[in-house]
Amino acid sequence: MKFRIALLLSAWTLAFLPAVSQAEVAQEFMLKNGMKIIVKEDHRAPTVAHMVWYKAGSMDEHNGATGVAHALEHMMFKGTKMLKPGEFSQRVAALGGRENAFTSKDYTGYFQQIEKSKLEKVMALEADRMANLVFDKDEFSREIRVVMEERRWRTEDQPIPLLYEALNATAFTAHPYHHPIAGWMSDLLSMTVQDAKAWYDRWYAPNNAVMVVTGDVDAKQVLALAEKHFGKIPRKAVPVTKPQDEPPQRGIRRVTVKAPAENPYVVLAFKVPALRDVEKDNESHALDVLAAILDGYDNARLNAKLVRTDRVANSAGAGYSNIGRGPVLFLLDGTPAVGTTTEQLEKMLRAEVERIANEGISEQELKRVKTQLIAGQIYKRDSIFGQAMEIGTMEMSGISHTKIDRIIDKLKEVTAEQVQAVAKKYFGDDELTVATLVPLPITEKKAPAPPKGLRH
Incomplete structure (x- = not known):
């Protein structure tokens, strides 16, 4: 059942519900620009998981622009003022790490798993794309085709995901959980690079993000690195999300x-x-x-x-x-x-x-x-x-x-x-x-x- 639950509630995301170790207590810090830093020390192995979470997912989209949160996730790997398209992933691989990202109804997250001495380098890379992402029209044109093909491969050609998409659209009439995380195909077909940039400008801010670092680290040293690389990024006026309550259901x-x-x-x-x-x-x-x-x-x-x-x-x-x-x-x-x-x-x-x-x-x-x-x-x-x-x-x-x-x-x-x-x-x-x-x-x-x- 866990696989099918993931299809309904967290499709297109890494479907984990792990928990925190009892060995150490997580420590929480707040940068002056509003970015929350949570560090959980675990010294069993010389490795680190570094994540940046943005409180913006498909539930924050509106009709006509569904799928933009996921499309932007793809664009986050397509270059900054300092990096060429694909270079982010190449650099993490060269450091011996692995990285990826995930979009859900509630959030979008980016992570790297790395040997502990390489933490600062991936942190600098993540801070760079929080502030300096480049939106190239040709890159977007290529990537949105990948996103559409991904939708076909993961949903339209798969009977169970297709059924859960229909279930969500039927169970929720007012709440934006009605929409698939992948977006409706018609919205993907009409999406532009300006749509992706507007989403980035609206939601990708330090005061709408949480950094989580777990592993063989010292919490105060992680805080110092976070201040060095993320602390200089200015906060933004993030929109206040209005409630979209689901009305009472009145029958099967x-x-x-x-x-x-x-x-x-x-x-x-x-x-x-x-x-x-x-x-x-x-x-x-x-x-x-x-x-x-x-x-x-x-x-x-x-x-x-x-x-x-x-x-x-x-x-x-x-x-x-x-x-x-x-x-x-x-x-x-x-x-x-x-x-x-x-x-x-x-x-x-x-x-x-x-x-x-x-x-x-x-x-x-x-x-x-x-x-x-x-x-x-x-x-x-x-x-x-x-x-x-x-x-x-x-x-x-x-x-x-x-x-x-x-x-x-x-x-x-x-x-x-x-x-x-x-x-x-x-x-x-x-x-x-x-x-x-x-x-x-x-x-x-x-x-x-x-x-x-x-x-x-």
Whole structure:
């Protein structure tokens, strides 16, 4: 289910939800120009993850310009006043590092993984493109074609991503999560280099950015380097984002997608609360546990009942990603087995949640599931890169990175009664959008190659 959740909530981004190591506490600083610096020391290996996150993603776009956040991400590698197109990546590679970028609904991020003595050099490169990006019309013309081909390859030629794109567009009517991160093709076709530059000028400012550095570093030395390279970049008047609340849903919404595929597939998306306040949002923590009960380990309820015992599904899953700037969804999904229709599987998936709503869960099952869920969170902390990813994701969603460990504490406190209560409250018809994939015959042709220049 994790792969499919990523398609819905973080498509076109690196889909990680790692966590921060307990060994050291992250330290936070603020430059005079408003740029936040977060440093998490981890001295297990002489490596560093360096990231710069901008609080600007596809949810900040408007009709007619969808996909511009992702297009600009590509342009960030196409040269500055000091660097030629492609030279940024060449220099990082020459230093023995690796680099990439990612765009999501909520943010855009850029990173380098490097040996610790090379940190200042990649930091200087990142600061250069924050302030001195060059917008060449011919370079943009070439790169937007790569972006369009990437959309074809990752979405239009892939049945499951295509279905999730339709699901988002159906579930959200007012909120900009309605739009795909890749952008609608018609908007990409009409996009200009001036559109990309306007996005850069509007959002790419130190006071709209967070730097996260994790690894074998000294926090005060990182701060000194940040002041040296980023501190001189002037702050900008960043636009204030207006609320675009999703109106109440008043009945089941349905969307069907016909596409070449091997099997039918159905996904049910329920509107549920996001995590906004770690201390107060106990329903969100309970939904996290509910997702784990349904699909948090090999013998979780959906797989055990629908796949292994009843054999009515080839796969069945659940997922809930509660961190984001906008509204969130709780997903149930599955591929029906031969002899089962998507309509029947839809009812069976809902029946498993209804069973929890009516019968509750035992303390033994709750304990087992919470152990699995919390262990999974802790195991994610083994990666320096993963630590930086979670810190940045939390900060971009409006939740302080200092609350990361507190989330685990709150998961430990979830009761069986709280899980049963959210199962009763949030899985009715008025919260539900159903997307169904109807498979068409697959033509015998070679799978398309990734577009040249694909970054992530």
